[in-house]
Amino acid sequence: MSKKLNIKLPCSEANHVCDKSQYKESSIWEKVKLNIHLLYCKACREYSKQNSKLSFIITKSKVTCMDKKNKECLKNEFEKALKENKLK
Amino acid sequence: MTNHQLNPNKWIDLYADYLFNYTISRVNNRDIAQDLVQDTFLAALKSMKNFKGEANERTWLISILKRKIIDYYRKINSNKGKAEVRITSNNDSETDGDWLEERVADPFDKTAEDTMQNTELGEAIFKCLAKLPEKQAEIFRMKTIEGLETEDICKELNITASNLWVIIHRARTAMASCLKENWF
Numbered sequence: 001m002s003k004k005l006n007i008k009l010p011c012s013e014a015n016h017v018c019d020k021s022q023y024k025e026s027s028i029w030e031k032v033k034l035n036i037h038l039l040y041c042k043a044c045r046e047y048s049k050q051n052s053k054l055s056f057i058i059t060k061s062k063v064t065c066m067d068k069k070n071k072e073c074l075k076n077e078f079e080k081a082l083k084e085n086k087l088k
Numbered sequence: 089m090t091n092h093q094l095n096p097n098k099w100i101d102l103y104a105d106y107l108f109n110y111t112i113s114r115v116n117n118r119d120i121a122q123d124l125v126q127d128t129f130l131a132a133l134k135s136m137k138n139f140k141g142e143a144n145e146r147t148w149l150i151s152i153l154k155r156k157i158i159d160y161y162r163k164i165n166s167n168k169g170k171a172e173v174r175i176t177s178n179n180d181s182e183t184d185g186d187w188l189e190e191r192v193a194d195p196f197d198k199t200a201e202d203t204m205q206n207t208e209l210g211e212a213i214f215k216c217l218a219k220l221p222e223k224q225a226e227i228f229r230m231k232t233i234e235g236l237e238t239e240d241i242c243k244e245l246n247i248t249a250s251n252l253w254v255i256i257h258r259a260r261t262a263m264a265s266c267l268k269e270n271w272f
Contacts, residue, residue: 061209
């Protein structure tokens with residue numbers, strides 16, 4: 001093993017992993033490193049807590065968006081109406 | 089007092105999702121919500137000259153939307169009235185004799201409080217989202233609310249993945265502090 005295993009994460013990297021894990025896109029190894037980082041870094045612990053809270057309330061609130069197609073339709077319809085309105 | 093202005097060119101981008109979310113928590117059907125939002129925008133366009141500038145745009149649009157939702161419930165209620173439908177699926181002595189109108193007004197009585205809270209929460213989320221810079225809001229919405237894949241968003245907006253994560257990070261920080269003030 002010539003390369004030393006890099007366990008310590010810098011804070012910016014830790015936050016990045018934390019963001020990724022909110023969308024379940026971080027690897028197991030990244031998560032392990034993040035958790036080790038969280039053991040000794042209070043600022044990142046705070047950020048992680050806040051971040052998961054944000055994810056939690058967004059899931060809980062069940063917010064949705066308009067479908068993209070429908071939104072395009074709406075936009076077209078509205079622009080037509082807008083033009084007609086201006087012509088008057 | 090500041091005099092508010094209307095700028096219909098930006099309405100769809102700024103408020104369509106907000107209004108849609110507001111409607112869906114009240115009518116519980118995507119197609120109907122879609123129609124009501126469209127009606128609202130068109131009605132707003134027609135009555136632009138009646139806008140006095142006392143409220144801000146969003147409040148004004150919501151007030152029109154509220155009318156539309158009420159009209160919608162009135163319409164379906166009167167249709168049911170004509171057909172002489174009297175649904176009393178609940179045979180509790182307490183709810184016996186409750187009119188259909190009352191049931192429509194509050195279809196989820198058990199979870200009413202929960203629903204109300206979630207509705208308010210949804211509104212708070214969209215209010216905070218509106219405060220973000222446009223690009224951040226768009227990416228945050230695509231990623232978090234629509235749940236799109238990183239790769240797809242990058243392709244569509246022509247940005248790199250690391251670029252996306254930086255924006256997501258900023259958006260999340262801003263959203264969290266905004267919601268902290270308004271919610272938790």
